[in-house]
Amino acid sequence: MSDTPNYGFDTLQIHAGARPDPATGARQTPIYQTTAYVFRDADHAAALFNLQEVGYIYSRLTNPTVAVLQERIATLEGGVGAVCCSSGHAAQIMALFPLMGPGCNVVASTRLYGGTVTQFSQTIKRFGWSAKFVDFDDLDALREAIDDNTRAVFGESIANPGGYVTDIRAVADVADAAGVPLIIDNTSATPYLCRPFEQGASLVVHSTTKYLTGNGTVTGGCVVDSGRFDWSASDKFPSLSAPEPAYHGLKFHETFGPLAYTFHGIAIGLRDLGMTMNPQAAHYTLMGIETLSLRMQRHVENAKQVAAWLEADPRVDYVTYAGLPSSPYAERAERCYPKGAGGLFTFAVKGGYEACVKLVNALEIFSHVANLGDARSLIIHSASTTHRQLTPEQQEAAGAGPNVVRVSIGIEDADDLIADLDQALTKATA
Ligand SMILES: *Cc1c(COP(=O)(O)O)cnc(C)c1O
Numbered sequence: 202m203s204d205t206p207n208y209g210f211d212t213l214q215i216h217a218g219a220r221p222d223p224a225t226g227a228r229q230t231p232i233y234q235t236t237a238y239v240f241r242d243a244d245h246a247a248a249l250f251n252l253q254e255v256g257y258i259y260s261r262l263t264n265p266t267v268a269v270l271q272e273r274i275a276t277l278e279g280g281v282g283a284v285c286c287s288s289g290h291a292a293q294i295m296a297l298f299p300l301m302g303p304g305c306n307v308v309a310s311t312r313l314y315g316g317t318v319t320q321f322s323q324t325i326k327r328f329g330w331s332a333k334f335v336d337f338d339d340l341d342a343l344r345e346a347i348d349d350n351t352r353a354v355f356g357e358s359i360a361n362p363g364g365y366v367t368d369i370r371a372v373a374d375v376a377d378a379a380g381v382p383l384i385i386d387n388t389s390a391t392p393y394l395c396r397p398f399e400q401g402a403s404l405v406v407h408s409t410t411k412y413l414t415g416n417g418t419v420t421g422g423c424v425v426d427s428g429r430f431d432w433s434a435s436d437k438f439p440s441l442s443a444p445e446p447a448y449h450g451l452k453f454h455e456t457f458g459p460l461a462y463t464f465h466g467i468a469i470g471l472r473d474l475g476m477t478m479n480p481q482a483a484h485y486t487l488m489g490i491e492t493l494s495l496r497m498q499r500h501v502e503n504a505k506q507v508a509a510w511l512e513a514d515p516r517v518d519y520v521t522y523a524g525l526p527s528s529p530y531a532e533r534a535e536r537c538y539p540k541g542a543g544g545l546f547t548f549a550v551k552g553g554y555e556a557c558v559k560l561v562n563a564l565e566i567f568s569h570v571a572n573l574g575d576a577r578s579l580i581i582h583s584a585s586t587t588h589r590q591l592t593p594e595q596q597e598a599a600g601a602g603p604n605v606v607r608v609s610i611g612i613e614d615a616d617d618l619i620a621d622l623d624q625a626l627t628k629a630t631a
Contacts, residue, residue, distance in 0.1 A: 210277065210393065215491045218272030232484045233265040252448060252456075252468055262471050266480035270487050274413070274423050277392040277493075278405050281428030282463030284471065285421060285483060289388060289408020290320055291476035292422030296384055296406045298474065299440045299465045300352040303329030307384075308346045310337040310356035311598045312365045315588040317386070318595060321355075334598075337372055347379045352437060353404075354383045358390040358397055359538065361573065362583055362607040363546035364521025364600050366534045373401025380437065382430045388412070388574070393497040394540050403430040404462070411574025412544075415489035415496055419482040424466055428459030441465055496576065496612055501541030503618065504610040510619050511548050516626045521600060522546035544610045545573055547583075552630050553604040557582045560606060560629035566613060566621040573609035578618055580608050 208216070219230050238257035240246035248254040257263050267285050275283035286292045297307060309321055311334045321332035335346045337356050347354070354376040356367045369385060376383040382403035387395060391412045397405050407413060409421035432441035432454040441461050444450035447469065453461040471477055501524065508522035523534040524542035534542040550556045560580075561569045567580040571587055581587060583601035596602055610618065 217276035218269040230269045267483040270483040278425045280425040283425040284466035285478040286476045288420045289422040292406045296424045301330045305352045306331045307353045312360040314361040357386040358395045359543040366523045369400035398427040414486045417575040419485045426462040499612040500544030503615045504544045506615040516630045518549035520548040547605045547607045549604045556629045563625035563628040578611035
């Protein structure tokens with residue numbers, strides 16, 4: 202099923218990219234557990250290595266199981282191509298790699314997954330890259346932050362740790378005017394709740410570790426290309442527009458058109474950085490993605506119920522869920538994310554840091570883990586874990602202060618989740 206533009210999301214999440222195995226008729230996508238692929242002859246091998254023919258050489262670059270997942274995610278996002286990687290963080294490096302060079306910067310939202318703040322504010326400096334963080338609600342500040350060395354704008358659709366949703370269209374307009382691509386981390390929303398390309402984004406990244414797999418089994422990531430950004434419109438993106446010495450002077454954009462970024466991701470990115478997804482991981486994610494829409498509906502339904510209950514509880518100071526009518530982002534969430542504001546939010550416990558620690562210890566159904574987007578409900582005290590490396594100001598900006606816990610609401614019975622929170626809050630605030 203490769204040309205399926207008219208099927209609905211629920212059909213595509215099961216079928217896109219997959220076809221019965223040509224060798225055996227196997228209905229499920231086989232796990233092609235192989236490192237290499239036999240060339241038909243020496244000419245075939247040469248054509249593959251010259252990028253004159255598309256095919257399988259070596260699983261660091263491409264693998265048939267991973268290829269099905271790539272096509273599945275690209276289809277669900279409405280993109281032209283995708284490259285899967287070993288983790289969400291690998292996907293972020295892979296997404297920036299064709300765009301950046303020493304001295305270049307990415308302008309990023311202040312409201313990001315804690316690990317991304319660390320990756321962008323610290324680690325990418327080793328490549329000579331840098332990041333500038335701005336509040337994406339201040340479009341003038343965003344405009345001012347973009348300079349001649351900016352090569353991308355980066356934000357999250359529904360932001361982790363929760364409570365904030367990005368107006369992608371408004372941010373995309375600023376990025377467009379500056380001639381740089383907007384990259385959206387769509388991990389928390391998934392293409393079921395948000396399709397960033399329809400709102401003007403050029404590239405999407407995912408941690409497939411989360412909702413796309415949906416059961417906490419494997420780490421993975423994905424970079425998806427809309428195919429719409431004109432890499433040759435300026436001289437800012439020579440990796441895509443100028444001759445590539447490692448392929449006899451081939452120009453990716455001229456040769457591959459809208460697939461230039463995807464081909465570069467495989468032929469240069471995976472070849473030389475090696476952040477490859479393995480076929481077992483792709484298999485687990487393909488299993489999970491088949492039920493994505495059903496799970497997301499339930500995540501949203503449960504999150505709404507649990508958030509409303511917490512908001513009404515006197516032991517709770519406040520709840521930041523963009524799906525609550527009281528949220529400052531309620532109108533935006535309704536407009537930009539009509540199917541729901543996701544399953545992730547934070548709440549502040551009366552009693553601060555101490556009470557949060559007790560709460561996390563007392564919960565029985567909720568697991569205390571550094572993960573999200575699992576079928577089971579998860580909780581974490583961000584300030585003492587995922588956001589620990591950040592300054593107090595960065596913690597506050599990310600919505601992860603010391604009195605705040607983040608929950609990832611699972612697909613269990615909402616009544617059981619509420620009862621569990623009730624008993625744990627009693628212990629935490631006694
Ligand atoms: C988890 C996560 C990441 C990082 O993904 P890994 O698979 O853990 O490397 C990036 N962005 C968001 C929004 C995430 O939730």
